[in-house]
Amino acid sequence: METGKISASQLGCMMYPVVIATxxxxxxxxxxxxxxxxxxxxPILASLMGxxxxxVAIKLHKLYPGQTIMEYSVSIIGKVPGKLLGFxxxxxxxLMNAGGTRIYADFVTGAFxxxxxxxxxxxxxxxxxxxxxxxxxxxxxxxxEMVVPVYALVLTILCLLLIPDLNPKNILPxxxxxxxxxxxxxxxxxxxxxxxxxxxxxxxxxKDVQKAGKWxxxxxxxxxxxxxxxxxxxxxxxxxxxxxxFNYPLLDAVRYISIAEFLQHLESLVMAIWVAGTFxxxxxxxxxxxxxxAQWLNLSNYKPLVFPLGFLTxxxxxxxxxxxxxxxxxxxxxxxxxxxxxxxxxxLILLGIGILRKRNNSG
Amino acid sequence: MTKGYLHSSRKILLILLTWSSLFVLSGxxxxxxxxxxxxxxxxxxxKIEDDQIELTVQLAIPSQMGGGKQQGSGSxxxxxxxxxxxxxxxxxxxxxxxxLQQRVPRRIFWGHNEVIVFGKELAGSGIxxxxxxxxHHPEPRLRSFIFVSEEKASTVLEVIPxxxxxxxxxxxxxxxxxxxxxxxxxxxxxxxxxESRAVALPRLEYEFDNLNEKKGGLNINGxxxxxxxxxxxxxxxxxxxxxxxxRNEVHLATVSFVPENEERYMAFKLLxxxxxxxxxxxxxxxxxTISITTEDDVIENQTNMVLTDPKVVAELEKQLxxxxxxxxxxxxKKVQTEMQADVLGFAKAFAQKYPDEWDQVKGNxxxxxxxxxxxxxxxxxxxxLGMSTKPQxxxxxxxxxx
Numbered sequence: 001m002e003t004g005k006i007s008a009s010q011l012g013c014m015m016y017p018v019v020i021a022t023x024x025x026x027x028x029x030x031x032x033x034x035x036x037x038x039x040x041x042x043p044i045l046a047s048l049m050g051x052x053x054x055x056v057a058i059k060l061h062k063l064y065p066g067q068t069i070m071e072y073s074v075s076i077i078g079k080v081p082g083k084l085l086g087f088x089x090x091x092x093x094x095l096m097n098a099g100g101t102r103i104y105a106d107f108v109t110g111a112f113x114x115x116x117x118x119x120x121x122x123x124x125x126x127x128x129x130x131x132x133x134x135x136x137x138x139x140x141x142x143x144x145e146m147v148v149p150v151y152a153l154v155l156t157i158l159c160l161l162l163i164p165d166l167n168p169k170n171i172l173p174x175x176x177x178x179x180x181x182x183x184x185x186x187x188x189x190x191x192x193x194x195x196x197x198x199x200x201x202x203x204x205x206x207k208d209v210q211k212a213g214k215w216x217x218x219x220x221x222x223x224x225x226x227x228x229x230x231x232x233x234x235x236x237x238x239x240x241x242x243x244x245x246f247n248y249p250l251l252d253a254v255r256y257i258s259i260a261e262f263l264q265h266l267e268s269l270v271m272a273i274w275v276a277g278t279f280x281x282x283x284x285x286x287x288x289x290x291x292x293x294a295q296w297l298n299l300s301n302y303k304p305l306v307f308p309l310g311f312l313t314x315x316x317x318x319x320x321x322x323x324x325x326x327x328x329x330x331x332x333x334x335x336x337x338x339x340x341x342x343x344x345x346x347x348l349i350l351l352g353i354g355i356l357r358k359r360n361n362s363g
Numbered sequence: 364m365t366k367g368y369l370h371s372s373r374k375i376l377l378i379l380l381t382w383s384s385l386f387v388l389s390g391x392x393x394x395x396x397x398x399x400x401x402x403x404x405x406x407x408x409x410k411i412e413d414d415q416i417e418l419t420v421q422l423a424i425p426s427q428m429g430g431g432k433q434q435g436s437g438s439x440x441x442x443x444x445x446x447x448x449x450x451x452x453x454x455x456x457x458x459x460x461x462x463l464q465q466r467v468p469r470r471i472f473w474g475h476n477e478v479i480v481f482g483k484e485l486a487g488s489g490i491x492x493x494x495x496x497x498x499h500h501p502e503p504r505l506r507s508f509i510f511v512s513e514e515k516a517s518t519v520l521e522v523i524p525x526x527x528x529x530x531x532x533x534x535x536x537x538x539x540x541x542x543x544x545x546x547x548x549x550x551x552x553x554x555x556x557x558e559s560r561a562v563a564l565p566r567l568e569y570e571f572d573n574l575n576e577k578k579g580g581l582n583i584n585g586x587x588x589x590x591x592x593x594x595x596x597x598x599x600x601x602x603x604x605x606x607x608x609x610r611n612e613v614h615l616a617t618v619s620f621v622p623e624n625e626e627r628y629m630a631f632k633l634l635x636x637x638x639x640x641x642x643x644x645x646x647x648x649x650x651x652t653i654s655i656t657t658e659d660d661v662i663e664n665q666t667n668m669v670l671t672d673p674k675v676v677a678e679l680e681k682q683l684x685x686x687x688x689x690x691x692x693x694x695x696k697k698v699q700t701e702m703q704a705d706v707l708g709f710a711k712a713f714a715q716k717y718p719d720e721w722d723q724v725k726g727n728x729x730x731x732x733x734x735x736x737x738x739x740x741x742x743x744x745x746x747x748l749g750m751s752t753k754p755q756x757x758x759x760x761x762x763x764x765x
Contacts (some may be wrong), residue, residue: 176718
């Protein structure tokens with residue numbers, strides 16, 4: 001089905017935008033709402049979910065080498081339940097990608113292109129991503145390899161340029177109400193970190209799969225650093241309370257940059273990394289969805305599915321979500337719970353059953 | 364042959380298709396050419412009736428701006444001022460802006476707005492409702508500087524400055540000096556809903572050189588102190604300096620005073636200064652220690668003291684610190700007992716250090732604030748004497764060399 005191969009480092013590059021691309025723009029506001037000035041702590045707590053999910057996905061792949069979750073779920077829990085579970089996974093990733101596309105488009109229309117129809121913005125990014133997916137996993141991997149270093153660099157530069165306006169005292173008091181607020185604040189970001197589970201669809205196509213764990217961790221570290229840098233910058237600039245009041249605090253922060261009256265109005269950079277990052281994110285998740293669907297239907301080729309499923313994603317993101325508020329509500333409350341079930345609990349159960357089965361077979 | 368022909372025709376088709384996508388790339392609903400924009404440089408908001416406000420915007424006339432001054436170039440004289448002001452009224456800023464749009468042939472663009480001025484009347488009745496627009500609309504920036512006008516905000520914008528291109532630029536540059544307060548929209552948003560529920564904004568005055576042509580200048584004169592979002596009173600220029608010291612925002616400052624046993628003044632120029640607030644709660648008593656460290660240069664010496672002796676300088680340092688203390692205490696008295704508005708940042712300092720105790724007084728901080736005991740300890744260092752060691756113009760033997 002897929003003849004291309006990616007390297008483990010490309011896998012790492014692909015996963016970075018999956019988590020961070022939509023995350024840095026909408027997560028800080030959600031985190032600040034619950035955690036206040038402890039919002040810097042939440043990404044650290046949430047990131048533990050990332051490690052767990054990476055480990056589970058890699059363990060599962062070790063039990064069933066060369067198989068994606070669509071295939072080994074059938075091997076683990078039997079044909080009918082396995083296929084049923086596979087369908088639920090496809091449904092989940094379709095919804096997740098539709099949600100991601102919608103977040104992207106709402107930001108673009110809300111902040112910049114207020115008159116451009118939503119459909120155009122949704123459709124154009126989906127079209128580009130679909131072209132990449134149709135080109136195969138190598139194309140997606142290479143684009144990620146190209147985009148991600150620039151992405152991380154621009155994000156770092158933006159945070160550095162904010163330094164003159166930062167007031168580190170905003171971090172005080174540290175944890176006045178204990179750990180609970182930051183745990184609440186971590187509830188939404190954990191679902192973003194759990195998106196690392198997408199590697200369960202990609203691991204069979206990694207050349208040097210023994211290095212996948214290492215590159216997964218490197219990618220994870222950079223994601224944590226990215227979240228920390230943005231959350232700390234926002235906290236030091238606005239404080240917890242004001243961050244919560246903004247829809248896209250990172251954009252407001254970058255607009256605040258003014259170095260020597262000269263280096264200002266840098267929001268186009270936010271837009272640039274936003275589009276580039278979302279492109280990779282959508283392409284990776286869409287690839288997972290397409291390859292999963294093809295395996296679920298036992299097709300010999302996944303390419304015919306790329307555009308229809310892309311179109312379906314766009315439709316779901318228009319019809320499934322009526323407004324920006326609903327999208328924010330969805331990603332703040334429903335999606336995290338959905339994600340815990342789909343990306344954490346079920347994989348853990350699968351891993352448990354899988355280990356027992358292997359032991360019984362060998363015993 | 365045929366195969367090769369097909370191949371090249373496909374190639375041509377491909378090239379044509381690729382080129383045709385260029386047309387698509389340029390097409391975008393939100394495409395706006397720069398010459399279709401009316402760029403807002405400053406906004407003034409005045410209250411006119413109960414819930415009616417008057418919105419004044421200062422728009423740039425691009426052809427008159429450009430690099431350098433136009434003096435001598437072309438026609439010169441009046442008529443080609445680089446900005447124009449337009450007014451409209453409405454219940455909301457958005458409504459007024461859309462009415463305004465009917466009178467401006469270009470799309471009003473807020474992205475370069477750098478100054479927001481609130482009129483005196485509006486400041487008296489509450490500014491909160493009118494701040495929101497600038498945080499909601501996607502174009503304005505949080506870095507705009509905020510002022511309160513001495514009278515009507517519209518008059519400030521109508522001033523055609525004698526120096527600088529527009530009154531917006533004039534006000535902005537003044538704010539940047541930090542002789543008076545410098546408050547950006549972000550600071551305002553943060554403070555208006557922050558712990559202290561009190562805001563201090565710089566007060567903008569205007570003076571006309573020529574009333575008919577509306578030529579003149581602006582100046583930042585003192586501070587308007589808000590309780591909640593309504594104005595409570597004004598701090599004079601002198602008291603504003605004290606406020607700046609406490610808030611650690613002093614940037615440019617000269618302190619002049621008469622040293623002990625002398626008749627004439629001596630002036631010091633501030634190099635850098637650092638203020639730290641140390642809150643303390645002991646046995647239910649709230650205390651704030653303000654410690655200030657400044658470094659100064661001597662910039663003017665009217666006395667006949669010779670300053671080369673370190674002992675003399677050490678004595679002067681003590682007096683300088685005492686002078687700064689005194690100024691700050693004047694401000695503290697006014698702000699703490701008369702206005703009872705915490706624009707000093709005490710609330711935040713307490714909340715950061717004593718979150719639990721803070722939770723208890725949060726509701727009636729205004730009352731508690733008046734009870735806080737304040738101690739000011741400043742330390743001054745005189746680093747250099749400038750270009751002269753001895754006072755100039757005094758014969759050698761009359762000098763006071765101890």
